[in-house]
Amino acid sequence: MPSVDLLSPGRIDGFDTRNRMFMAPMTRSRALAGGVPSDLAIEYYAQRASAGLIISEGTAPAATGIGYARTPSIDTPEQLAAWKRITDAVHARGGRIFLQFMHVGRIAHSANRYISDPPVAPSVVRAAGQIWTDALGMQDFDTPRALDTSEIPGVIAQYAQATTSALAAGFDGVELHSASGYLPMQFLSTGSNRRTDGYGGSVRSRIRFVLETLEAMAAAAGGASRVGIKISPAMPFNDIHDDDPIETYTTLVKAIAPMGLAYLHVLRTPPLPNIFQVLRPLFSGPFAAGGGFEQQSGNAMLESGAADVIVIGKLFTSNPDLPDRFAAGAPLTPFDASTFYTPGPKGYVDFPAMSGSGSLV
Ligand SMILES: Cc1cc2nc3c(=O)[nH]c(=O)nc-3n(C[C@H](O)[C@H](O)[C@H](O)COP(=O)(O)O)c2cc1C
Numbered sequence: 514m515p516s517v518d519l520l521s522p523g524r525i526d527g528f529d530t531r532n533r534m535f536m537a538p539m540t541r542s543r544a545l546a547g548g549v550p551s552d553l554a555i556e557y558y559a560q561r562a563s564a565g566l567i568i569s570e571g572t573a574p575a576a577t578g579i580g581y582a583r584t585p586s587i588d589t590p591e592q593l594a595a596w597k598r599i600t601d602a603v604h605a606r607g608g609r610i611f612l613q614f615m616h617v618g619r620i621a622h623s624a625n626r627y628i629s630d631p632p633v634a635p636s637v638v639r640a641a642g643q644i645w646t647d648a649l650g651m652q653d654f655d656t657p658r659a660l661d662t663s664e665i666p667g668v669i670a671q672y673a674q675a676t677t678s679a680l681a682a683g684f685d686g687v688e689l690h691s692a693s694g695y696l697p698m699q700f701l702s703t704g705s706n707r708r709t710d711g712y713g714g715s716v717r718s719r720i721r722f723v724l725e726t727l728e729a730m731a732a733a734a735g736g737a738s739r740v741g742i743k744i745s746p747a748m749p750f751n752d753i754h755d756d757d758p759i760e761t762y763t764t765l766v767k768a769i770a771p772m773g774l775a776y777l778h779v780l781r782t783p784p785l786p787n788i789f790q791v792l793r794p795l796f797s798g799p800f801a802a803g804g805g806f807e808q809q810s811g812n813a814m815l816e817s818g819a820a821d822v823i824v825i826g827k828l829f830t831s832n833p834d835l836p837d838r839f840a841a842g843a844p845l846t847p848f849d850a851s852t853f854y855t856p857g858p859k860g861y862v863d864f865p866a867m868s869g870s871g872s873l874v
Contacts, residue, residue: 518812519823520840523565525775525799526738528609528685530565530822532836533815535778537803537826538568538613538688538743540584542854543861547627548579548586550595555602556862560833562608565822568688568741568778569599571615571695574675576628577668578614578696580621582647583856587612587675593682600683611686611741611775612679614672614730618696619657619705620751624648632657633668635700635722636707640752645854662710665722668696669729676733676740686739686775687730689723693780694751697723698744701761704754716757720765727769741775741801746792747784758785766795776801778824789819808839834866843867 523530545551561567573579573586586592596612603610619634624646626632634657643651660668672689679687691697699705700722706713712721723742731737744765747758755761766777777796781788781804789802802814803824811823829835831848838845852860 517815519808519815520836521815523799523822525566525822526773527775530609531563531607532565533822534565534811534836534839535801535803535822535824536561536564536567536829537824538571538615538690539826539830540570540581540615540854541861542581542583543856544583544585547589547591548573548576548584549589549592550585550599552595552598553858553862554595555599558599558610559602559606559608560862560866561829561835562603562606563834563836564608564829565836566685567603567608567610568743568824569610569612569684571613571690574614574616575671576626577630577633577671578616578618579626580617580632580644582625582645582854584615584625587678587682588671593678596679596682596684600685604683609685611688612682612684613688613690613743614675615690616668616672616696618699619654620644620695621655621657622646622649622652623655624652631655633660633664634658634696635660635705635713638705638707640694640705642752659708662712665712665725669722669726672726673729673733676730680734680739686741687734688741688743688778689727689730690743691723692743692745693748694753697726698753701765702753702755703757704752716761716764719761720768723765724768727772727774731772731774737773738775741778742769743778743780745780745782746788748780748782749784750782759791762788762792763795766792770796770798774798776822778803780804780824789814793819830860831864833864838867841867 802820
């Protein structure tokens, strides 16, 4: 069998990818008031179109899903029009782009939201910790309101509606953010899900929200092949805790395996260093591995057959032409964490491509 590396062409159902490097979803906090992506984002994503697939920054399916400062949504005509300009720019450069749905659940502060409703979560369990707000600086997370059982179909319907909107705005597919302590992971995890209805308690009940959401997104997309999911088993970020993440995630992955999803995106975090080996045999579709990869470790992972695709985040922030750099063996520009979430072009669209590699937009 020919060996596979980051620069080998790949395929996820429905289209070829020019390499096996996906750009990780990354919140960059440059959206305009009202959750509208800014014109700077057109340039930012177009600069990175040589990724095999771009997964967009976390985007709220509806305003209730916003928790952070200057983050986008996809439910108003203005937001859709702004996203369309972005997907057009990526496609004009031969790229592909999925939209990531990020409903933050309890990871929110009212000063960052443009609606007055309190954040919703599986249970009334406030996350320990603080969140940045432009108006008030660092603030404790809001205490969420627990979703009533009768409200859950409405939340799932928001993801379905947002899927329809994303495809209308030109996205090639959508990813459910079920990682990093946000709403779907709050349902999956025993620490944040204290429900006693059909959405809490047993592992079967805790995975139900994710399954029903994926099914609704797939139905809206005309098939599961345009829907991916991201998970981060045992990641402690955002004060999330699960008593038995191996049981939770093996049950989840076995349940989603027959759906025919575009891919399973797994972010490996230190508590479970062997999670790829645990989950890979349970999922026969494209397996996308992320978390701290660079060229050598990414190639080794693909070569070993332990993943089909490598998802890379931070290196894409400062190296818009990362596949070209890997191909040329060119030096990499170190990323600058101080500008990850700051407004404006600095640290966002001003990292140049390597000289001679072609023009940037
Ligand atoms: C600035 C920044 C913002 C991020 N925002 C998101 C996000 O919106 N959605 C998400 O799923 N992960 C987010 N992540 C996590 C990345 O998608 C990725 O899983 C993580 O950075 C590990 O990959 P890396 O080591 O290659 O950067 C973010 C990471 C960074 C550095």
